[in-house]
Amino acid sequence: MTRTMLPRTLPLALAAATLPGCTGGAEQGEHDNVPPQAFVEGISPAVRDRNKAVVVDPTVDYGLALRTAALKLVGAYPTLAEIKELQAASDPAAVFAKRIAAYLADPRFSFEQVAFWRDTFKLGGTRNLGMLGTVNMDSAPMFAASLVVSGRPFTEVLTASSGTCPTLAANGTFTPANCANGIEAVGVLTDPGVQSQFFSSMAFRRVRWVQETFICTKFPAEISDRKEQRPGGTYYSPWPFTSISGGKDARVDFHDDRSLICANCHSTMNHIAPLFGKFDEAGRPTPNYAVRTPIPGSPPTLFTDWLPPTEMTAWRFGVPTANLKALGAAIAADPDMPRCIATRIWNWALSRGDVVVDQATVPKELGEQLRASFVASNYNLKQLIYDVFTSATFVRY
Ligand code: HEC
Numbered sequence: 160m161t162r163t164m165l166p167r168t169l170p171l172a173l174a175a176a177t178l179p180g181c182t183g184g185a186e187q188g189e190h191d192n193v194p195p196q197a198f199v200e201g202i203s204p205a206v207r208d209r210n211k212a213v214v215v216d217p218t219v220d221y222g223l224a225l226r227t228a229a230l231k232l233v234g235a236y237p238t239l240a241e242i243k244e245l246q247a248a249s250d251p252a253a254v255f256a257k258r259i260a261a262y263l264a265d266p267r268f269s270f271e272q273v274a275f276w277r278d279t280f281k282l283g284g285t286r287n288l289g290m291l292g293t294v295n296m297d298s299a300p301m302f303a304a305s306l307v308v309s310g311r312p313f314t315e316v317l318t319a320s321s322g323t324c325p326t327l328a329a330n331g332t333f334t335p336a337n338c339a340n341g342i343e344a345v346g347v348l349t350d351p352g353v354q355s356q357f358f359s360s361m362a363f364r365r366v367r368w369v370q371e372t373f374i375c376t377k378f379p380a381e382i383s384d385r386k387e388q389r390p391g392g393t394y395y396s397p398w399p400f401t402s403i404s405g406g407k408d409a410r411v412d413f414h415d416d417r418s419l420i421c422a423n424c425h426s427t428m429n430h431i432a433p434l435f436g437k438f439d440e441a442g443r444p445t446p447n448y449a450v451r452t453p454i455p456g457s458p459p460t461l462f463t464d465w466l467p468p469t470e471m472t473a474w475r476f477g478v479p480t481a482n483l484k485a486l487g488a489a490i491a492a493d494p495d496m497p498r499c500i501a502t503r504i505w506n507w508a509l510s511r512g513d514v515v516v517d518q519a520t521v522p523k524e525l526g527e528q529l530r531a532s533f534v535a536s537n538y539n540l541k542q543l544i545y546d547v548f549t550s551a552t553f554v555r556y
Pocket residue numbers: 359360361363364367378379411412413415419420421422423424425453
């Protein structure tokens with residue numbers, strides 16, 4: 160075993176070693192003879208430190224934690240000086256925390272954050288659409304990263320009205336810039352790369368992206384106490400069944416309940432989708448709906464394909480959102496948003512899988528703790544990253 164005993168744990172270890180009967184393991188009950196110091200120094204650490212191992216938490220490893228943190232935060236192994244500084248520290252927790260703070264202030268952190276948000280947003284690089292031109296697929300990850308690096312409230316990822324297509328210089332500095340699509344921004348919701356990447360029939364893939372990225376669950380998103388028996392199952396959405404389009408005259412029958420209940424998912428989805436309908440495949444805003452309805456001829460989608468004409472768009476039942484700006488504000492105010500983003504940070508730090516794809520969810524209490532501290536810091540995600548990387552869990556393995 161090559162583990163280095165870290166000094167912080169030593170006083171505890173020594174104190175406990177003097178307790179009678181605490182000899183650790185096999186010789187329980189045997190007499191604990193403490194040998195002279197010179198003899199102790201002369202034997203191998205593996206034997207010498209055996210009784211300390213009982214009271215030292217064997218799962219704490221600052222060396223390993225430093226290596227993981229360095230790779231994630233600055234994209235490189237810790238330097239020899241950083242490793243030695245930690246090994247020699249009398250208070251490794253403090254030295255480790257100082258190092259994490261330094262990594263978070265390092266220019267390389269900007270680039271690692273862009274990589275994290277590329278992963279999270281499933282975006283990156285550029286997309287060549289031939290006649291439609293080239294789309295910058297990096298602006299949304301860059302914008303999210305810039306919010307983290309600057310410590311600005313992360314809610315701006317859904318609410319900022321300008322500067323959402325920043326550039327990143329080699330020195331790690333972001334410079335805000337407006338996106339090229341010429342409209343007032345709503346965080347990344349109006350981002351050309353997002354709109355382009357998730358372009359699909361009736362804008363449902365854009366809706367799904369928002370749900371899975373910022374709320375961290377798949378559809379169905381709303382489950383109420385309603386339990387309405389239908390031929391194909393139970394209808395449990397809070398929305399009235401007929402609040403979305405359907406029936407025999409509809410181009411797509413979202414009332415279909417014969418084999419599965421479309422409305423369990425689509426009651427929510429159809430109230431959001433029209434808000435994402437007016438962007439074309441290159442992510443450019445269009446005056447009319449640019450998405451199509453998947454029926455023969457693939458006609459442009461009509462509002463009434465989603466909703467009856469009297470119905471209003473909404474984020475959730477009881478949360479009407481007349482436009483994208485209102486939608487962004489509603490998602491930013493949804494308590495599931497900070498819980499989701501904090502879970503994503505936790506999973507990244509601890510090398511867990513994706514919260515949606517791999518269902519790497521966190522226990523309810525932990526999720527609530529992470530959410531609460533994220534919100535209390537005014538959505539300062541850099542602070543949350545610091546808290547997670549210096550947490551008792553991160554330095555254990
Ligand atoms: C479990 C949730 C769920 C249920 C139930 C459901 N859908 Fe969907 N539907 C989705 C999601 C999510 C998408 C977007 C998928 C994507 O593009 O990634 C979608 C996409 C669609 C699309 C666009 C498909 C395309 O070509 O892009 C149509 C049309 C549609 N659904 C109709 C229906 C109908 C009709 C029913 C009932 C028979 C139904 N859905 C049931 C979640 C659901």
